[in-house]
Structure formats: C-alpha cells, structure tokens
Amino acid sequence: MTENRTQRSLRLPPAVSTAAGAGTLIIAAVASWSSLLLVVRGQVIPGWGVSAVLLVLSLVLRWVLIRKGRTAGASGLSQKRATWAHLGNTLLITTAVFGTACGAIDDLISSAKYHVLRPEGPGGCTAVVRETSFLVIGTGEVYAVGRTGLALGESGSWAVDDGYRPFDAGTYELEWGRDGGLLQISGTSTDPVLRGGLTDIDCGW
Secondary structure, rough: OHHHHHHHHHOOHHHHHHHHHHHHHHHHHHHHHOOOOEEEEOOOEEHHHHHHHHHHHHHHHHHHHHHHHHHHOOOOHHHHHHHHHHHHHHHHHHHHHEEEEEEEHHHHHOEEEEEEEOOOOOHHOOEEEEEEEEOOEEEEEEEEOOOOOEEEEEEEEEEEEEOOOOHHHHHEEEEEEOOOOEEEOOOOOOOOOOEEEEEEEOOOO
C-alpha cells in the first residue's frame, strides 16, 4: 500500500515529463552556440563544456522520466504528439552535440588559453580572458564574470599581429574603479594590436 502511494506521488503527467526533458535540452542547445563561460573555484569552463554537462544531465533526466513513465504504466502522450516530441528532442540533441563539438574543436585548433585576471574588482567582478592564436593572427575576448560565476557574453575582443599573445607575455593592464574596470592590451613594435585593445569590464552593478 505504501509503495503504491509512493509511486503515485512520484508519477508526473506525460506533458510535464516531456516539458522537463525538452527544457533541459533547449538550454544545452542554446549554451552550445552562445559565447558564455562559467568560472568555478578559479577554473574556467568554456561554453561548450557547460553545454556538454547540460546535455548529459538532460539525457539522464530524459531516460529517468521515460523509464518511470513505463514503470508506472503511463499511457503517455497521443501518438502524434509523441512523434513530434521525439523529432524535436532529436533535433535539440543534434544541435547541442554539433555545437559542443564545434566549440571544442575551435579551442583545440586555435590553442585557446583561458586566464582569470587578478585582482578582482568591487563586488567580486572578475575579468576572464580567452586568448587564441591561429596562423599569423592572435585574437582574444574578455568576459565580465560576476558573483554567479557566469558570463553570458563577451565584453570586448581584439586582434594582434603574428599570433602574439599579450596575456602570455604579460603586456596588458587592468585597472578597477567604482564603475567597473578598464582592460588595456598592448602589442610590440613588431606585433602591434590590429583591432580593439581597450575594453570596459562591467558586471552590471
């Protein structure tokens, strides 16, 4: 009697199970194609890494919900709605996998390095840099990361001649004020900054 009541209390309507599984897949797909990153205890997790974690969690959740629905003897959605839900989930999974793979390959090909800059600014605002080099051009982006550890997009970008990496070489300056930070990137006489080089860091205080 107790087990039956427990199973009934844990049973979710098919529509709710479908929405929960699709919701996590949507987040994973969006994350795989967006320029976000996450900082956890000083370690940078790129957007494609966040997407990979979300994708695994969404697939596990989807498997649990499907299995629970079968165990509970749920009739499920109508055949037509179930077919559309299956096609939608397949498309989302494909999108997330492809985006995650592209992000990982891009980091590998461009030898991407992530730098958490110190010191922190007021309110725990942190500047995080992604620095890359491919052929004869060095590029980079800076992200403003607040207390949540999440940056939803880049704050600025730059390009330097001859694959030069200013942050590996230490040719940059970061200054903080009441209204945010200012990041200045410098090249050399032979490897000048081609684009960008001066970026505001704002965590949205």
